[in-house]
Amino acid sequence: MVIWQTDSWRLVLKEQLLPDGRRQQKPIVVHPGVVVLVPLLDDQVIMLRQYRLALDQMIWELPAGTRGWDEDWLACAQRELREETGYRAERFVSLGEIWSAPGLSDELMALYLALDLTPDPLNPDEDEQFERELRPLAELVEMAVDGRLQDAKTIVAILRAARYLQANG
């Protein structure tokens, strides 16, 4: 049963069978997933300072965006990259997939390193409010560990990108 539906996700009542045999209804966010991008220009990453209504503040985040329900993951990655950074990537390297909040949502986050960037902008969504800023990857790794980065997907993607580049760099 769908309780609420937005452009990008649905709140659905799902039945759970408990260990003692009883059943209960639990509300679950059903989500098409997001891409999270680590766009690399030399040794710098294109970061966003983004306004988040839920927090009513600007926070540091990697470029990221919600997938259309039937959208190909890499097509989504290229589209979001162009919208949020103004670049396209010749190459995406997967940094794995993570769940944001499996206690209440099935949202999967696919992490990608975006490499060999060339300018090719696309207009961003009109409700997004952010500024771009280049930051050295090494500094972002420090920020991920010491607590200056607080967005979970951003922390994981930065640390995995650093590890990948160290091994394959």
Added chain:
Amino acid sequence: MVIWQTDSWRLVLKEQLLPDGRRQQKPIVVHPGVVVLVPLLDDQVIMLRQYRLALDQMIWELPAGTRGWDEDWLACAQRELREETGYRAERFVSLGEIWSAPGLSDELMALYLALDLTPDPLNPDEDEQFERELRPLAELVEMAVDGRLQDAKTIVAILRAARYLQANG
């Protein structure tokens, strides 16, 4: 306006002022926050294999739990630790606070290292289904980086715990 209310969180319509001056309503999950625990027994961490209805599978997670709206954060940490591991901690060390999904929720996750453990169990929530397993911290760090861990809060907390113990261990 509250759209839906559960025991632990609410779905609320919040008004957003767009850069062009228009206003739109956006649904936001308003959440009391969770504690995420890294319970250390010697150099091993108490991990959970937990069933998640949203994903319909068992996943690796650190012990964690939702705070009561008015509950003290450290009281919540001790309660969840006792419920999910059967131990109490003499000492909690903060590993920072992260947001799980700031695009749709204000959920804050407070990460703690739980140290100097002694047995003191408390009955867990009846709808939780998990098994406990001890794993070496060094192995969990590998799992966080190579993709075997997929829960965002677990990855961040494990990496921060390892860093803290390296510096203060």
